[in-house]
Amino acid sequence: MIAVLKGGTTPEQTEHLVAWLKNMDLDVHISEGKEVTILGLIGDTTKVDMDLLKSLEIVDTVKRVSEPYKQVNRKFHPQDTVIEIGDVKIGGGHFAMIAGPCSVESHDQIIDVAEAVKKSGANILRGGAFKPRTSPYAFQGMKDEGIRLLLEAKKATGMPIITEIMNVRTLDLIENVDIIQVGARNMQNFDLLQELGKTRKPILLKRGLANTLQELLMSAEYIMSEGNENIILCERGIRTYETYTRNTLDLSAVPVLHELTHLPVVVDPSHATGKSSLVPAMSIAAAASGADGIMIEVHNNPACALCDGAQSLTPAQFDTLNARIQKVREAIV
Amino acid sequence: MIAVLKGGTTPEQTEHLVAWLKNMDLDVHISEGKEVTILGLIGDTTKVDMDLLKSLEIVDTVKRVSEPYKQVNRKFHPQDTVIEIGDVKIGGGHFAMIAGPCSVESHDQIIDVAEAVKKSGANILRGGAFKPRTSPYAFQGMKDEGIRLLLEAKKATGMPIITEIMNVRTLDLIENVDIIQVGARNMQNFDLLQELGKTRKPILLKRGLANTLQELLMSAEYIMSEGNENIILCERGIRTYETYTRNTLDLSAVPVLHELTHLPVVVDPSHATGKSSLVPAMSIAAAASGADGIMIEVHNNPACALCDGAQSLTPAQFDTLNARIQKVREAIV
Amino acid sequence: MIAVLKGGTTPEQTEHLVAWLKNMDLDVHISEGKEVTILGLIGDTTKVDMDLLKSLEIVDTVKRVSEPYKQVNRKFHPQDTVIEIGDVKIGGGHFAMIAGPCSVESHDQIIDVAEAVKKSGANILRGGAFKPRTSPYAFQGMKDEGIRLLLEAKKATGMPIITEIMNVRTLDLIENVDIIQVGARNMQNFDLLQELGKTRKPILLKRGLANTLQELLMSAEYIMSEGNENIILCERGIRTYETYTRNTLDLSAVPVLHELTHLPVVVDPSHATGKSSLVPAMSIAAAASGADGIMIEVHNNPACALCDGAQSLTPAQFDTLNARIQKVREAIV
């Protein structure tokens, strides 16, 4: 960690600060210049409150040179983490093909889609029961009943299931769910993260709309610091000025996260682009970038022409896409 | 509401859609062009699920021409809402000067700051007890004890107090707090908003780091749709590419929100800029823009040179600033 | 095109506006609602000045439902444009592998790199002679001498060359350059675009740091409206709040642009990420997304350990990468 002191700092002030830092078992190297003085802090700086240090009158800037996260850091855990859900593995070369509808809508819908995507090669079923909606007047999901239907689809197909949780109070309800999804809006709901850290459930943690990759890793650290090491990170697009796509898919997150952490990284091109026509190209690109899995919305309701989601693929489209993804995965090995 | 249909839409598909829309008691005006067909939907469109409509195969784009929020909408409630907390009023010409430390740290600290800011003209005391921190290893606030100390400061000075809530489970704890703050990270924690909607406490709702003003109003609508009309909106800076300031204070939010809603709007220049040297200019500018209040961090701990927050003013600086703010407020009447 | 009129508009005002629009040979369909009136404008709306229309007192919003660009629009030119530079083709299934150093530094450097990348499979040589630099004190490129050395490398290897132009006054100088690059900062230098439109040189037009895809297409329309149809679009990352990568590579630009335009699209992962360790993954992802070419910085100067660019690959790394890119390209056919 580096602290740059302001121009007019007196020797007494500097001494005072250096003494305080040494008290934290840090070595302090001082480089005095005409305009500024630079302190190099050497030792275990993870416990230094950077905001506090920054806030001192005499301090101009503070910069970490080692990462503020520990348990999720690849430096201290070089081998890939592999998440196991029954027979399905994610990470370390194991690929998750997660597919299913945005929302669970009915018994037949979820069973039909589950069977279709399983046949096409999906190994995890997704489906929303609790839906975070911008408007209080919009459909908020089937809730408890949606969870019940998901569990039926799990029973019928043998596929592990993933669904979103929005509230610690629903934790009991979803104890038979295989993977708990933390949505983008909850990435920094720290109380929720800590509760999930006390379980041993696999958690799929989505990057927030305006969060940096470091903040995503800090949120994973929240979960892991409570003892739960089963974390899957998910890039799902960030908010930018571009309006043609719903969000801007930041695929460079995949190689960046693979450098910084041992946790698996999946990509959600459906929510990122918001347009089904863009999902195939971005799914294939995600696989090529080295992602450990892809999460795709698939919908099937021939009886209701009104329900074909703008960002959902049909089972037939998913079938074609999955084959192409597998070919690309073979090509990059 | 306008729906634009894609080029190749068949007459049958258009009829099917129009019939569905008429079922919702909407009048549908059709403008057929060579490349596209435009549907004008007239009537109460607040219940139309825009995402569902958008998701139809034949629909190219959907655009609301009336706002998706109702209860917070100035159109249906032209006069300013005035929030009353004992003798203190906010909105409709009444100005809230909210001041206090970022975190409650000790009995003496909070009492001293409270007395100082009251003397300088503040009418509401702020202080953090539960602190959302990016890192699980950073100080998370004094929690229950912090609330207790805030209540002591309230008793000592007679000032109403405001503090942040991060979790519905702490609602009981803060029943004697006067204003509950929902932080930027929780602006779309819809479960929390709905719980707060069931109380009658004044809520200060901060704009999220990457949220539009319309999303802020939809979150206020979540609270109000449960029956709680005591909402204060707060602009506290948004996340942009500029790194010199911690966030980018979007002061145009003040006149925009005043056009769109009857709710009072306060500004938090301390969190927005992250630098105490910028707080005076931006506080004065906020007052000049027509804000109904300003929330400023003030810290006072002469015994500990290490604690003067980068974004906090000293009581003396606050005293000077408050006088200048009042002069500007008189000038713009 | 749709125009939504404000609530209080009088019948006379509406009539006045409708008459004006009909004068432009547009059919106007009127949908009158209680709160708003919607005008559907049918016909050739490309000449309607949207800003002017929007600026009218009585107009609330205006929305195009057909694109504001014509010549670059795939709707009116469904087949892919193929750019030909001697034997090298770009677009319509032909892939450009553009490689070379960020800046031309010396005769030996550019010849060595050119020979190395050619051997590894590159078919176009890149090299900067005029360098746009944020600071007036930074190295601005070898300028004329850089162009001369590039032409020598072209002669030595037979590869076509691409270099950036910053000013119409240097057009003469680069008449033997094969492809002229317009950098991100000049994407909306409209005078430069119009001058380049008067030539018949292939132009590689980079997306600006904060420009939408529609603005990129409008800039291409500037060139094409002057008669030059040889345009290659280039995604090179946009500016967001994320600071880990230099820019955020928006790979969804590739399928989006392929939907909207017939022009070829190449990707520059070196400038987008700013880190050589991320270039391989993002190059492979770009190829998988369907890009018509990739532009990669390659540097080779074993004598000077100080010059290995943060975003440049060595010739050996490029050799490995190119083989992987070709495998992915085969997999996605």
Added chain:
Amino acid sequence: MIAVLKGGTTPEQTEHLVAWLKNMDLDVHISEGKEVTILGLIGDTTKVDMDLLKSLEIVDTVKRVSEPYKQVNRKFHPQDTVIEIGDVKIGGGHFAMIAGPCSVESHDQIIDVAEAVKKSGANILRGGAFKPRTSPYAFQGMKDEGIRLLLEAKKATGMPIITEIMNVRTLDLIENVDIIQVGARNMQNFDLLQELGKTRKPILLKRGLANTLQELLMSAEYIMSEGNENIILCERGIRTYETYTRNTLDLSAVPVLHELTHLPVVVDPSHATGKSSLVPAMSIAAAASGADGIMIEVHNNPACALCDGAQSLTPAQFDTLNARIQKVREAIV
């Protein structure tokens, strides 16, 4: 300047680098840690090519602790620069009230508006002759004829005039213009900046849509490094995800720039907000933030109800606003 070296750096590599740095007359202080080594570079670092240093294999990060700009830096020129145009002064307490139409449209229009705004208290007349437009099919301004009409308005009213230049080739044409405006899209058109640096004309340099304040200062440094010290900076809104306003006015730019530079800072609320209803509040806020001037679009064309720009005020609105601005300016002294 600080350079952080990567973990595996060998002593020889460090020595090699340190020797190179000392060659540039820098003192180098070394802080060796287990994981990283920190170099503190003391001396005149403005000439160090930060990109080059960053690009070295062994270097992890480089951070400037002093600013990369010199001539525009307040540190080396503490007193405010005052720009003088005849009797009108800008900066150092002198306030510029710049008003006029977006585009010059006719003799009568520009004379009428000029006389109106002069009467209301404007001291500089603005008017666009060359208009940068996203679409090649949109009105591009009256060009030479527009300049001629502006000069007539100058003659008629005695007000100095400001207009935008897009191209060095039009420099001759505007030799009688008093202030040359560089638009947001040209903020990093470095060739144009250097040409303008060779004149002694006052330049109003607008911040680019996606440019940081440091980049704005570097562009001013480009002009000043060629000898022209007459520079006025202009905040005109940046591009963010918020779509309600055309841009997001970053008013904190005013106090930030006043800290960093001695140059005057004006604000353009018309372009920033894109809505005339927001212009008064943001103009008053800009004045309160300490701006050295405000640039406001004013339009007057009673004969043509179709031309009242969405972001333009009427002369009557401007008259009222100017009086309020003056009151606020008196209040903040």
